[in-house]
Amino acid sequence: MPELPEVETIRRGLVPVLENARIRSVQLRRPDLRFPFPQNFEKNLTGKRILHLSRRAKYLLWHLEDGGVLVIHLGMSGSIRIQAPGVSERSTRQTGRTKRSVHDHVIFHLHDGHTLIYNDPRRFGYMNIVNGSDWTDHPWFADLGPEPTGNDLSASHLASVFADRKTPAKTILLDQKVIAGMGNIYVCEALWRARISPRRLARTLVRKDGRPTVALERLLGAIRTIIAEAIDAGGSSISDYTLADGSMGRFQHTFSAYGQEGCPCARPTCSGSIRRIVQSGRSTFYCPRCQR
DNA sequence: ATAGAGACCTGTGTGC
DNA sequence: TGCACACAGGTCTCTA
Numbered sequence: 001m002p003e004l005p006e007v008e009t010i011r012r013g014l015v016p017v018l019e020n021a022r023i024r025s026v027q028l029r030r031p032d033l034r035f036p037f038p039q040n041f042e043k044n045l046t047g048k049r050i051l052h053l054s055r056r057a058k059y060l061l062w063h064l065e066d067g068g069v070l071v072i073h074l075g076m077s078g079s080i081r082i083q084a085p086g087v088s089e090r091s092t093r094q095t096g097r098t099k100r101s102v103h104d105h106v107i108f109h110l111h112d113g114h115t116l117i118y119n120d121p122r123r124f125g126y127m128n129i130v131n132g133s134d135w136t137d138h139p140w141f142a143d144l145g146p147e148p149t150g151n152d153l154s155a156s157h158l159a160s161v162f163a164d165r166k167t168p169a170k171t172i173l174l175d176q177k178v179i180a181g182m183g184n185i186y187v188c189e190a191l192w193r194a195r196i197s198p199r200r201l202a203r204t205l206v207r208k209d210g211r212p213t214v215a216l217e218r219l220l221g222a223i224r225t226i227i228a229e230a231i232d233a234g235g236s237s238i239s240d241y242t243l244a245d246g247s248m249g250r251f252q253h254t255f256s257a258y259g260q261e262g263c264p265c266a267r268p269t270c271s272g273s274i275r276r277i278v279q280s281g282r283s284t285f286y287c288p289r290c291q292r
Numbered sequence: 293a294t295a296g297a298g299a300c301c302t303g304t305g306t307g308c
Numbered sequence: 309t310g311c312a313c314a315c316a317g318g319t320c321t322c323t324a
Contacts, residue, residue: 103302124318
């Protein structure tokens with residue numbers, strides 16, 4: 001599920017419940033996700049107030065009153081759902097007890113009665129508590145590139161990273177050191193929108209004098225637009241997200257390229273059809289006719 | 293240095 | 309119906 005827009009949507013959905021809330025207790029239902037939980041994980045969260053929530057790339061950050069930061073990465077299949085006070089979700093009629101999914105790995109109980117449940121079937125997610133004053137120096141963050149929505153991302157930045165690289169454009173865009181938070185779906189969509197082939201080598205998007213080509217400028221615009229649109233779409237589903245039954249916002253975007261193998265290219269002026277190839281072990285969807 | 297493959301896990305969908 | 313297989317939104321580690 002989670003690329004940057006999904007993580008941002010989750011963050012926005014959690015803000016009303018978590019900001020200024022105090023953690024009553026934390027329950028780990030297994031000793032690890034992708035990595036083992038650190039020593040005293042629950043103890044170091046218990047009793048702490050959450051000052052605010054932020055996001056960096058695909059990481060969700062809970063800034064705590066003691067200066068620590070709870071960092072959560074949702075991996076491929078992680079999600080967080082909110083349970084309102086007094087609501088026992090999926091309780092069985094006979095026992096009245098809450099029936100938890102075997103993939104509910106971490107339960108956060110708040111003082112105001114809300115419960116947050118971290119669910120992750122594939123367990124590629126991970127979390128840790130880092131020092132708030134220098135969290136950006138943590139290995140998870142130190143090498144991250146600029147946010148696609150921020151001012152630090154520019155065509156000249158991309159040109160400097162793309163120059164001399166023989167890596168395909170698709171592969172380099174997935175590199176979190178280049179742009180933080182881009183994932184497989186939105187890379188495919190951005191390349192489709194910019195009419196750039198995912199197989200095109202990165203260096204061919206840079207002019208000989210080192211300045212960005214027109215195509216690279218177009219790619220930057222496409223990345224910005226795609227991410228902004230996806231965040232808006234996610235934002236519109238936040239009301240679903242907070243439903244007491246735990247149903248998440250669905251992010252049911254219709255994609256132009258991703259997952260559209262065999263379908264006609266969505267560009268009105270193009271008569272091609274979407275093809276699927278594998279690059280660096282990941283599926284790539286693109287239109288060989290209009291993406292050059 | 294850097295690019296690709298494999299690994300980590302479980303669930304789902306497809307075809308036989 | 310049962311089974312085998314391919315594939316899935318991420319990222320770390322190893323190898324060439």
